[in-house]
Amino acid sequence: MTGNRQTSWAFADAYVAEDDALLWARDRAREAGLRSVTPGTGSALGLLAAAVDAKAVAEIGTGCGVSGIHLLHGMRPDGVLTTVDPEPEHQQFARQAFRAAGFASNRARFIPGRALDVLPRLADAGYDLVFCDGDRLEYLDYLAESLRLLRPGGLVAFEGVFGAGRTIDSGPQPTEVLRVRELLRAVRESQELVPSLLPVGDGLLCAVKR
Numbered sequence: 476m477t478g479n480r481q482t483s484w485a486f487a488d489a490y491v492a493e494d495d496a497l498l499w500a501r502d503r504a505r506e507a508g509l510r511s512v513t514p515g516t517g518s519a520l521g522l523l524a525a526a527v528d529a530k531a532v533a534e535i536g537t538g539c540g541v542s543g544i545h546l547l548h549g550m551r552p553d554g555v556l557t558t559v560d561p562e563p564e565h566q567q568f569a570r571q572a573f574r575a576a577g578f579a580s581n582r583a584r585f586i587p588g589r590a591l592d593v594l595p596r597l598a599d600a601g602y603d604l605v606f607c608d609g610d611r612l613e614y615l616d617y618l619a620e621s622l623r624l625l626r627p628g629g630l631v632a633f634e635g636v637f638g639a640g641r642t643i644d645s646g647p648q649p650t651e652v653l654r655v656r657e658l659l660r661a662v663r664e665s666q667e668l669v670p671s672l673l674p675v676g677d678g679l680l681c682a683v684k685r
Contacts, residue, residue, distance in 0.1 A: 488515035488675065496576035497544050503568040504539040511538060512608065512634055516676035517545035520606060520632065523681065524549030527630050529603040534558040535590045535617055536608035540569030542634075543583065544576045546606060556583045557597065559609075563587040594620040602626065608634040611651040614658045622667060625684045631668075633658065637678030 493501075493514055504511045512520065520542060524532060529550045534543055537560035547556055560566050566585045573583055586593050590609050594617070605621040607614060614633055621631040636642060636659060641652045659680065662670045668682035 500572035513676035521549030540572035
């Protein structure tokens, strides 16, 4: 990548400023050793939520609330974010971050547990957007669940599909990267989806359900 392109990428990633609540959530995530979406990915998530006029969003991977705040900013004022994470203590940080960002407690539903245990309990065609930022080994399973959860015209997004450059590296790769490659092929070849791969953060794979 040329220097000019790197500079442009950095400018785009920092284009939308983050408020104190987001910075606090980022600090908590860093202390917990968690990766958070970049500001550019976060602003893209807010844009996507606004574009589909999202009232119901499902998030796989609460973390400490960074992506959730961005999603809530883009959602309708009466929208509810259902966020799933296996670590309840991380969700407690997210609750604090959402409150600091000015969102009422009824704007988010926190469900602790493994995503593949929780998602089957959520309503068919009940969601406008599904954001996946959980276990990369389970991304293909998340895709299957997302197709069930989304209404026609709804959108699914997967974070981290570049794998820090490993996804397109021709050398031997761990199973996690191979699974992401399978996901990329499945989304691109699906007759049910209209896909796009956005070069923000570590890669955001998006697709609209027909």
